[in-house]
Each structure stands twice: as C-alpha cells, then as structure tokens.
Amino acid sequence: MSNITPLKTEAEQAMIAQGASIAADRKPAFARFADSGLPHRRIEAYHYTDLRALLKNAPPPAQAGGKVTIASPLADIDAYKITLVDGHYEASLSSTLPQGVKLQSVSTLADDGADEKGVLSPDPVIALNAAFSESALDIEIAAKTELTKPIVIRIVTTGAHASYPRVRVNVGDAAKAFIVETHEGGVSGSLIDSVFELRLGDHVEIDHLRLNLVDQSATVLTTFGGAMGRESVYRGHNFVMGGALSRHQIFFRFEGEQSKADISSASLLNRKQHADSTLVVDHAVPECQSREFFAHVLDDESTGVFQGKIIVRPGAQQTDGKMMSRAIVLEDGATMNNKPELEIFADDVACGHGATVGALDEDSLFYLRARGLPKTEAEALMLRAFVGEALEKFEHDGLRDTLESLAEAWLKARSA
Amino acid sequence: MLEIRNLHVAIEEGTKKLLNGLNLTIRDGEVAAIMGPNGSGKSTLSYVIAGKEDYKVLDGEILLDGKNLLEMEPDERAAAGVFLAFQYPLEIPGVATMTFLKAALNAQRKGRGEDELTTPDFMRRVKAGAEKLGIPQDMLKRGLNVGFSGGEKKRTEILQMALLKPSIGILDETDSGLDIDALKIVSEGVNALRSAKRSFLVITHYQRLLNYIVPDTVHIMLKGKIVRTGGKELALELEANGYSDYVTNAAA
Ligand SMILES: Nc1ncnc2c1ncn2[C@@H]1O[C@H](COP(=O)(O)OP(=O)(O)OP(=O)(O)O)[C@@H](O)[C@H]1O
Ligand SMILES: [Mg+2]
Secondary structure (H helix, E strand, C coil): CCCCCCCCCHHHHHHHHHCCCCCHHHHHHHHHHHHHCCCCCCCHHHCCCCHHHHCCCCCCECCCCCCCCCCCCCCCCCCEEEEEECCEECHHHCCCCCCCEEEEEECCCCCCCCCCCCCCCCCHHHHHHHHHCCCEEEEEECCCCECCCCEEEEEEECCCCEECCEEEEEECCCCEEEEEEEEEECCCCCEEEEEEEEEECCCCEEEEEEEECCCCCCEEEEEEEEEECCCCEEEEEEEECCCCEEEEEEEEEECCCCCEEEEEEEEEECCCCEEEEEEEEEECCCCCEEEEEEEEEECCCCEEEEEEEEEECCCCCCCEEEEEEEEEECCCCCEEEEEEEEEECCCCCEEEEEEEEECCCHHHHHHHHCCCCCHHHHHHHHHHHHHHHHHCCCCCHHHHHHHHHHHHHHHHHHHC | CEEEEEEEEECCCCCCEEEEEEEEEECCCCEEEEECCCCCCHHHHHHHHHCCCCCEEEEEEEEECCEEHHHCCHHHHHHHCEEEECCCCCCEEEEEHHHHHHHHHHHHHHHCCCCCCCHHHHHHHHHHHHHHCCCCHHHHHCEECCCCCHHHHHHHHHHHHHHHCCCEEEEECCCCCCCHHHHHHHHHHHHHHCCCCCEEEEECCCHHHHHHCCCCEEEEEECCEEEEEECCHHHHHHHHHCCHHHHHHHHC
C-alpha cells in the first residue's frame, strides 16, 4: 500500500510557511508538527474535535508589546501576579515574587513532547507550541516554601493573531502553593495554543485553578502537563466559559507512591461553543489515588466533549481511581460527547468511571415552578446545585466567590 | 373561587381518560374534601390544576377567580394563588431548603411588585412558621427534602404553604405518613390558614383527617369524575361502607 500524505489544508500550509525560517532548536518540534499536520477526526484523541476541519486559517504569530485593555477577573484577589501578553512575559504587569519563588523569562524550554517519557506527550498541538513559542516562563518554587497567597498567571490575548504561551513551574519537595492560570481576551481570529507544565516534588500540596474566560469568538487550545512525586496532594480545578472552539488537554502522571490527585472541571457553554476536555491520568506507580469529576452545562447549540482515560501501569498495585462525567443538556440543539476509558495493567486496583448526560429533571423543575419560580429561575437553582458540586472542593474562599459569581452571571445572562 | 367545568384529561389524545367530565366548584373560604379509591384520578386533578405538563387537557376549563388557569405556566398559576402540597414531595439535592424558600417568597413578591424580603425578615418568618409545625431549624439547612422522613416532607409542604399564603391550597394526601401527633400539628397549621378568602381542596383516604380539618363539602371521585357531593357526614358514611355502593352504581 502506498503511503498517502493527505493534502495540507490552507491553515496547515500557512503554519508550515510561518515556520520556514525557524531557529534550529525548534526544528524537531516543527518537524513533528509539519509531519502530522493538524489532528483530525480519524486520530482517536481528536475524534470529536477535528482541528483540521475546524481551524480555517492560521493567523500570524503575535509580536511582543500588545496592549492589555481588560481588567483581570481576579483583580480583587490578594495574589502575586504574573502576566503574559500574547505569550510574552510582561514585567510591568507582574508583581515582585516572594522569597522562595524565582521566575525566569527564557526563549526556549526543553522540548519534552517528543516521546512518552516527558510530562508532555507527543501531540500536534504541543508540538506546534514548542515550535512557535518564543518566550517561556520558567518558575521555580523552592523546597519547603509555603505560600500564603496564590500566584495568578494571567495569559492575555490582545488581537487576531496566534500566540503560544509556555509556562513551566517546578515545585520543590514539601512546598505548598496555589497557582492560578487565567486565559483572557482574544477576538475572532485569535488562536491561542498554550502549554503549562507543572513538575511537583515529594510531599507537596498544590492547588491549581485554570480559568478559560477568553472571548467567545476565539480559538483556544490549552495543555496542562503535570507530574508528581510521592506522598503529595494535587487539587486541580478547571472552569471553562470561553472560546468559540476550545480544547483543554490534561496529562497527569503519578511518579511517586501514596500521592493523591483530585481534578475537577465545570464547563458552562452556550451558543455554538465547542469545548473539549481531554484527560489522561497515568498511574505509573502503586498506591496513588485519583478522582476526576467533569461537569458540563450545555445550552443552545453548544457541544461538549469529555474524553477521560485512567491508565494503571503494570505494577501500579492498589491504585484507586474514580472518574465521573456529568452533563446537563438544556436544549435539543446541544450535544455532549463522553468517552471515559480505563486501561488497567495491574490486578489489585479499584478503578471505576461513570458518565451521565441528560436534561434537568422535569419533575423537580415542576415542583420548583409550582412554588412560583419562573422556568429559568427554577433551572438556575438546579444548575447552581449542579455546578456547585464541581466547585465545592474549592478551598480558597475569595476565588470560590469569584467562580460562583462568574457562574451566576452566566445563569443570569440565560434568563435575561 | 375555583371552578372546574367538564374537565377531560388524558396522557395523550386517544389514550384512557384519567379525568372524564369532572365538575367541581370551591367557593371562597370553603374547605372541600375529595375521597376516592386508588387510581380514581385525585392526584391527576391536583397536577392538572397546578399545571404539570405530562397531561393533555382534551376539554373543559379551570377558572380561579375568573382567570383561566389552563392558559398559564405553573409559576403563573402559583402567582395567581394556587398551591399544591404534593403527595410525594421531590428531593432536590444541592438546593438548600432555605435558599429555595427565599427564592419562592421573593418570586412571589416580585410578581406583586414588592421589594425582596430582607434576610432578617425572611429568617423571622421561616423560624416562626417552622416552630409551629415542629420543624427543627437544622433540617432547613439541608438540601430540599433530601433525607427528610415522610412526615418531615409533609410538614415542610405545609410550611411552604403557610409562607406563600395561597388563595387555594390543594393538599394531596398530606395526612399519609404523619404520626398521630404530627397529624394534629399539621391540621392546626392548616386551620390557622383558613379564612374567608382562602379555600382548600383536601385529598385524603381517611376520615380521621377530616375530624381535624373539618370540611364544608365532601366529594366522592370515581374514574375521573365526581360521583357524589355531600357534607362532612359523607366521609363517615364512606368510612363505614367503603366505595362498593358507588362502584356497583357506576357499573350499572
Ligand atoms: N403520567 C402518567 N402516565 C400514565 N398513567 C398515569 C400517569 N399519571 C397517572 N396515571 C394513571 O392515572 C390514574 C389516576 O392516577 P392518580 O395518581 O391521579 O390516582 P389517585 O386517585 O391519586 O390514586 P391514589 O389514591 O393511589 O393516590 C391511574 O390509573 C394512574 O396509573
Ligand atoms: Mg394520589
């Protein structure tokens, strides 16, 4: 059989042209991307989010110096702030960091998406980031540092261009921190391809919140890669409201025993939004526990995708992994695609997954309406309870309030 | 005044009629009781008045103070003064009972063009109402009806009615699941709400409830119709003889 190379789409051709004179250290990543092109629906991991079909054009890479005109959604939170504008570090919008935290703005970080050994797996979207990211942040949280305030990393997009934000955070042993990542801004024609990497030592305790609040017309592809040592705790929360097209990939790996990860996510989608959450939790060592909880609320003609995979490697005995996806579909035109999977290569494990998709319970709604609550208000009460399940694990009161008011505004806009 | 005329209801057109030419009038201030065998359509009637969408009204009308309820959404009917105490109140996890009560009260006030209740004012009302019905405050912090016992659910229904002060309160088997003491407490709660303007439709299987909530009229329902109407003595007669007279009459 002949080796058929599919014709490149206009967007792919433009991206390849943009990389013609790329620096030598980026060539391997660029070659990986050029080789595969944009992922399409025959690639299993992109079955529900066919980027080749969905990305019509490739905007030019952003230059440094974009002007930030929007206020941070977390302006009121007492936090250390770091700002990336169109992928470039902006010192004037960043605060002095506390003792134990070091930040370096570098041109390139190690391209570790080449094989399965890195935190980041081989993936065309990651390769594209590695090829085009011109400024990366390398943040080091020293061992035993205990931060009392969150570090908020704002990733702001200012125009119709492509940006490739890249952040790596190394957390030393026995450190405690709360890291927040907000994706903001963007217009129709913005393409954001960001990669965030978190390397956690032993005995750490980390909270990580990611907010996708980009404009509802932008395209936002985000990857989170995490790896954690022994006897550690990671709590990750995702909150998705933005993007015409969004995909968030989570690759999380346990590298030390007796650690716990709790990953939750709430996506509130409307109009024609398409939001994909793709998760791979890799239990590479024994005796770790993971919990994954993904909630979607789908209004209008929106589409939600959840692909979740728990891998239990040979020998990773006593793995305890439970994954749940719940979706509420509010309108006939909205769609949810669920693909939960377990890949288990050890025999002494307790793993499970479940997925539910449905409308709000009619009888419950009738009960509330019979007490005088108008339809949208009755729905809002039930949706708040539904989203609340994903938010309740959230430990930071101020940030939880912000999330609740964001959800509240979304619900209010529905009934308006 | 609630007027139901020639009401025909089925799940879908062409299927068995659950209500079949039902007529019933309840005057202002009247307490009407409906008794009837299982499956005779009592709950169906209460749902159709309240506006549940599972039913298809084939013919007839329901007027509350002259307003056509059948053209209204369930929440509009509630705003017009309809309250249904459910035979099986729903459990709604994640919605705190207090939050729900506040939302319901404020929705009603909004409809009347009144300001929202202040939190202390709201708390005072709920506290007073709950105390009278023997509902512990702690229960109200839980999810709506979640894990409430059968009797606790029924009391909470009456608390809601006391807070919303409807013009017609429909009690669908509120007595089932109540212990003897609770039956008295709940009946007192209902009696306290009786007034010249407020009427009640009390659905029950047992004459005993009607010793506490003394009805003005008693109606016997069979196969989706009212087959006999009388005073409170009709309930005693039923208690003694059961429905056999009516079942044979209806068959004849
Ligand atoms: N949603 C429904 N779908 C199909 N049948 C229904 C539905 N609701 C009610 N029915 C049927 O309608 C008839 C009347 O039911 P309903 O619940 O009104 O009776 P009831 O008089 O309240 O009985 P009970 O005394 O047992 O509470 C029953 O035969 C019941 O099975
Ligand atoms: Mg019934």
